[in-house]
Amino acid sequence: MDIFIQQLFNGLTIGSVYSLVALGLTLVYGILHIPNFAHGALYMLGGYVTLTMMVYLGVNYWISILISIITIGILSVLMDRLVFHPLRKSTPIQHKVAAIGMLLFLEALAQLIWGADYRQMPTPYGQVIQFADVTLTVQRLIIVVAAIAVMILLYLFLKKTFMGASILAMAQNREGASLVGINTNKVAVITFFIAGTLAAIGASLTSPINLVFPGMGHLVILKAFVIIIIGGMGSIPGAILGGYILGFSESIGATYISSDYKDIIAFVLLIVILSIKPQGIFAKGGV
Amino acid sequence: MLKLVNLTVKYGNFEALHRVNLEVDHGEIVVLLGANGAGKSTTFQTISGLNKPVSGHIMLNGQSIAGKSPDKIVKMGIVQCAEDRKLFQQMTVQENLMLGGYVHRGKKSRLRATLQEVFELFPILYEKRSNPAGSLSGGQQQMLAIGRALMAKPEFMLLDEPSIGLAPLIVEQMFKSIQQINQEGTTILLAEQNANAALSIADKGYVYESGKVVVQGSAEELLANEEVRKAYVGA
Numbered sequence: 001m002d003i004f005i006q007q008l009f010n011g012l013t014i015g016s017v018y019s020l021v022a023l024g025l026t027l028v029y030g031i032l033h034i035p036n037f038a039h040g041a042l043y044m045l046g047g048y049v050t051l052t053m054m055v056y057l058g059v060n061y062w063i064s065i066l067i068s069i070i071t072i073g074i075l076s077v078l079m080d081r082l083v084f085h086p087l088r089k090s091t092p093i094q095h096k097v098a099a100i101g102m103l104l105f106l107e108a109l110a111q112l113i114w115g116a117d118y119r120q121m122p123t124p125y126g127q128v129i130q131f132a133d134v135t136l137t138v139q140r141l142i143i144v145v146a147a148i149a150v151m152i153l154l155y156l157f158l159k160k161t162f163m164g165a166s167i168l169a170m171a172q173n174r175e176g177a178s179l180v181g182i183n184t185n186k187v188a189v190i191t192f193f194i195a196g197t198l199a200a201i202g203a204s205l206t207s208p209i210n211l212v213f214p215g216m217g218h219l220v221i222l223k224a225f226v227i228i229i230i231g232g233m234g235s236i237p238g239a240i241l242g243g244y245i246l247g248f249s250e251s252i253g254a255t256y257i258s259s260d261y262k263d264i265i266a267f268v269l270l271i272v273i274l275s276i277k278p279q280g281i282f283a284k285g286g287v
Numbered sequence: 288m289l290k291l292v293n294l295t296v297k298y299g300n301f302e303a304l305h306r307v308n309l310e311v312d313h314g315e316i317v318v319l320l321g322a323n324g325a326g327k328s329t330t331f332q333t334i335s336g337l338n339k340p341v342s343g344h345i346m347l348n349g350q351s352i353a354g355k356s357p358d359k360i361v362k363m364g365i366v367q368c369a370e371d372r373k374l375f376q377q378m379t380v381q382e383n384l385m386l387g388g389y390v391h392r393g394k395k396s397r398l399r400a401t402l403q404e405v406f407e408l409f410p411i412l413y414e415k416r417s418n419p420a421g422s423l424s425g426g427q428q429q430m431l432a433i434g435r436a437l438m439a440k441p442e443f444m445l446l447d448e449p450s451i452g453l454a455p456l457i458v459e460q461m462f463k464s465i466q467q468i469n470q471e472g473t474t475i476l477l478a479e480q481n482a483n484a485a486l487s488i489a490d491k492g493y494v495y496e497s498g499k500v501v502v503q504g505s506a507e508e509l510l511a512n513e514e515v516r517k518a519y520v521g522a
């Protein structure tokens with residue numbers, strides 16, 4: 001039983017990070033209507049920027065995260081303005097090729113700057129808390145609390161402000177958004193910025209318990225992709241719920257089946273859920 | 288005054304509008320008649336800035352607006368209620384309406400007052416205010432689309448075939464509402480295939496045929512015109 005509770009907590013930790021990354025992916029999906037694979041590179045760079053600030057410049061953990069958030073947010077906007085926006089009249093396949101191209105380019109760039117080594121990010125929150133028979137590190141607790149706080153803020157922003165509503169509006173009907181006077185270019189910029197910050201937050205929070213390396217975005221973006229398929233493309237609650245479903249499945253699976261297979265769970269889950277609900281859990285519309 | 292001068296619009300090589308001239312004065316209801324594919328929606332899309340004209344001018348109160356972005360045109364007071372309504376399907380009725388007032392988002396109390404006016408015009412929208420737009424019937428969705436456009440307090444409202452696909456009783460109600468909106472001060476440009484009903488509330492009209500205006504005149508003149516009657520009134 002204690003192992004089970006321990007694994008539930010671990011699932012909550014991993015799931016929080018998955019949800020953050022998937023949320024960014026799903027928001028940008030509302031603008032581009034393709035999954036932006038380069039989002040994985042933003043996640044990776046988010047980890048490196050925080051690492052660099054802390055290790056090379058000796059900046060405090062939270063300030064490092066803040067710098068990472070701003071840097072990756074801006075990078076995400078540049079990605080849209082310099083690559084996706086000029087391609088807006090072209091076909092979805094060209095968007096996909098461009099996204100994969102950027103992923104590869106940014107990874108090569110990271111390898112050039114930081115090398116191919118796996119790095120450990122230090123954390124000022126390594127303390128262990130014993131809770132009955134469950135052990136948790138303060139860092140893991142911070143991941144969960146911070147991620148949930150960010151998601152609540154995002155929810156309030158989307159639901160309670162005109163700027164947030166304009167993001168949802170553009171995702172649901174782009175021309176409709178134009179016709180009520182929303183500047184769709186502005187909305188695209190804001191959306192890419194938010195997606196970038198979510199990737200940076202996810203990476204910065206999780207890097208102290210994982211490792212930072214050029215390919216760290218691969219598995220995460222693949223899983224985030226699975227999550228938004230499971231949750232329904234473009235669905236916000238779907239991305240959050242999907243992230244936690246995957247987090248829990250992985251940590252429980254790693255304990256009771258085998259940790260060697262934990263990365264396969266995402267794809268098994270994908271097949272199972274899609275065979276039951278082909279449109280995803282939060283499928284939109286009547287189809 | 289809204290004025291189109293020799294407006295020509297192309298989709299690729301296909302000329303959808305050829306030197307269209309049109310004038311809408313303040314307070315009027317002006318009807319665009321024409322069969323499917325005649326160019327009515329293209330006219331609206333171009334006024335709204337979703338299409339760019341190849342040549343010609345669009346003048347709003349003496350100022351050229353052709354080529355401006357759609358959001359600027361809404362800010363300048365021209366709002367379109369599109370043929371396929373373009374609602375935000377997963378949002379509630381009230382959320383759709385509030386977004387209609389996006390250009391006035393700084394003035395919350397004024398928005399609330401406008402929302403009340405829309406609810407008075409279409410009481411069913413008040414009843415359904417918490418339902419997703421996608422769950423409404425066709426007639427209710429059309430009312431929502433018109434209500435959303437009204438939230439911007441436009442000087443000019445472009446209504447693209449609001450009666451399409453609606454039951455006759457609802458169509459009648461829809462035209463009454465349009466007339467009421469006009470009497471409350473909004474100038475209306477109405478595209479319709481339902482010529483009889485449209486001309487009965489209109490001041491004047493333009494008849495389109497393959498991208499050109501072929502007949503124009505007051506509502507009475509058009510109703511009396513043999514060719515127009517044959518082609519569009521079905522009499």
Ligand SMILES: Nc1ncnc2c1ncn2[C@@H]1O[C@H](COP(=O)(O)OP(=O)(O)O)[C@@H](O)[C@H]1O
Binds near residue numbers: 323330
């Ligand atoms: N996006 C488009 N691309 C290419 N051709 C179009 C497009 N929209 C409309 N058309 C063509 O332009 C002509 C005018 O269409 P439209 O303005 O929609 O007419 P109406 O609203 O009077 O039915 C039609 O021949 C139609 O096929």
Ligand SMILES: [Mg+2]
Binds near residue numbers: 324327447448
């Ligand atoms: Mg049309």
